[in-house]
Amino acid sequence: MTLNVQDIRRDFPILNRKVNGKPLIYFDNAATSQTPQQVIDVIVDYYSNYNANIHRGVHSLSQEATDAYEQARLKIQTHFNAKHSHEIIFTAGTTHGINLVANGFSSLLKKGDEVLVSALEHHSNIVPWQMLCERTGATLKVIPMNQNGELILSEFDSLLNENTKLVFVNHISNALGTINPIEYIIEKAHSAGAAVLVDGAQSCPHLKPDVQQLDVDFYVCSAHKICGPTGVGMLYGKEEWLKKLPPYQGGGEMIAEVSFEKTTYANLPHKFEAGTPNVCGGIAFGAALDYMNTIGFDNIAKYENTLLDYATEQLLQVDGLKIYGTAKEKTSVISFNVANIHPYDIGTILDKMGIAVRTGHHCAQPIMDFYQIPGTIRASFMFYNTKEEIDTFITALKKAVMMLS
């Protein structure tokens, strides 16, 4: 099967809208993806027909909502090939998942321990670990990258030692699109006795990770990057780790017995799911995965690669344009600048022509510091984008450059 982009575009109502009088061209997918009608319908159906609190009601609505929510957990388990459904924790998103793990490790780390983080990280995957290190006295070390935006693996090898307890790395960099060799990193980290958390915020829209095959300890992502709603995501953790980590937040749902003397915690996954969760969001997350799987990740990857190659080729023909992040393995994210024009100026003019791109440091200031630039313009594509949109974008970009030069 190949992917019919015109059919697919009909699933996304937002792609019909105009911005500043021009048809919307949405190239800010790495920030948030758009939502297909199939997922919107699930959200409307939930609030129209079975909105209720879960896991606590004896009544039918509560049972239906609970069933649908747990069904979504099973879909996520299947999608990521987790061994147990209780290894899937619903979160508010990637940031929440990372903080949950970082907080849990506060009680497991001590002075002298080392944690490694990659130079390619999003602020969400830097700050929680800095906070963790401040609390525990552990040391944060950085795996450096080269000019292409690839991690230098020999440096990683020499940073690993018996004190290394944790390694954090994103699967794909949001600022540059680099696909990191997480298989290698996981294997090496394990042989040094360290656990690995992979930030999958940018990978899950483009590929289908198999957490058992990867043998990863923790994997986190956000539904809003995978055609689902905002404010919901998942943390996968190996059962043995999730049992070891203390709960993150206290509240309803996460307890077994409560008295003022002592509370015993609920079993997994509820131990980490305090309070009423984003029930509708979780169900819609499951529906988004169904949608993506119906199109097929192989088809998605193949198609997005053609967009990436085409856009790269076209962009390089623009005078003075420089692409940041030229890793051999990368996804459909292109970060660039044109001559010494400020990214903000180009972003503003493109918006006037209906084109949505991201400008700035992309929550990855260390990467911008590495290249000594204030930021970049980032165009990121999903399977619903087209070559024609790229053509329009290139024409608009040339016009912006002309106005601003």
Added chain:
Amino acid sequence: MTIEEIQNDIIDEFSMFEDWEERYQYMIDLGKTLPLIDEKFKTEDHIIKGCQSKVWVHADMEDDKVNFTADSDAIITKGIIAILIRVFSNQHPKAILDANTDFIDEIGLKEHLSPTRANGLVSMIKQLKMYAIAYQTQLN
């Protein structure tokens, strides 16, 4: 000229433009006329927070009138600040404090006025008025 007169002039100039392109081209050109801040004032404490691009502003007072100089690393931002400085420079601090900035809406730049927009037009206006407050206090 009073602040209001200058604002009316600017509204007249912008009313000649047919579309966004002409408006933005004009703003970009205005950016090139910005009275530039002395390099020695391009320090952390002259930077206006809340902008995606860097903006530096400096003010001094002569004969009870405040004069502004500025710079930015983005041209459109430079254009916006050039318009603001044209309105507020060479005015009495009290006049600056009393002035409203509704003209920005009238020249079709309303989108830049949103407090959540990363260009920081709102922070720029606030900063210019802060300088005016400081100088007003000196005069009292």
